[in-house]
Amino acid sequence: MTAAPTGDAPKSESMTLRAAFADLVQGARQRELWFMLGIQDIKQRYRRSVLGPLWITVATGVMAAALGLLYSMLFQIPVAEFLPHVTVGLIMWNFISGAIREGSTVFIDNEGLIKQLPAPLSVHVYRLVWRQALFLAHNLIIWVALLLIFPRHLGWEFFLFIPALALLLVNGVWVAMFFGIVATRFRDVAPLLEALTQLLFYVTPIVWMTNTLKENGGAVAERARIAEINPLYHYMEIVRAPMIGQEVAAYHWWIVIACTIGGIFIAALAMRQWRFRVSYWV
Structure with a gap:
């Protein structure tokens, strides 16, 4: 009689963190492929359009001007101070929301490929x-x-915009990977993220400023600290402040770095567990 094998069965090579990170590395090496596909996506979206991709700029510019002028009057903040705050906030928000919303359907949309x-x-x-x-x-x-x-005067702090943008891109990768895998398995996640993204727009200081609330003092100033619970507030600060000539507190950077490391680890766990099943779920 043959003895029963002892110990656990060998772990599948595809279900390891090493395999998950190998997927990220191999994908990065195929940059010519996703580089051309990304450009083709934009050409396809604005095919036969006179302005082409410049419609992106026009739409964002009109929205920023309308919101900036309106809320500057409501909050009684000088336009020269408030309009850059709103504009840069909207520019960065478009990237963040795009990574979340389109990231949740990234694998569903690319089923054929x-x-x-x-x-x-x-x-x-x-x-x-x-x-x-x-x-x-x-x-x-x-x-x-x-x-x-x-x-406005842009000192050496302006160059902090470069590593801040790099962090934003890295976070875009893990956000799209994680939500893409989860939403492919559970199709209700995508519309849920769509609604959540709209809510996050209003609770993130884009068309309002935390400084305005803090200047009122009292209970209002204390409530302004609630905004710091929102991680997107810190992401917005490290990118926007250098671009409009403001200083960035160090704790914003530490929070963003911690969230980035945690997010990469969570996405790697999701890849380790479900990466090889995505092709069956789409």
């Missing part, structure tokens, strides 16, 4: 983040125009 193209799963995520980065680049034209209209 996933089933036919033998490529790492992360290729589709990089494609999405690259496309959102291109939208962001188009919208930065508005920020340059604001600097010309409302000149």
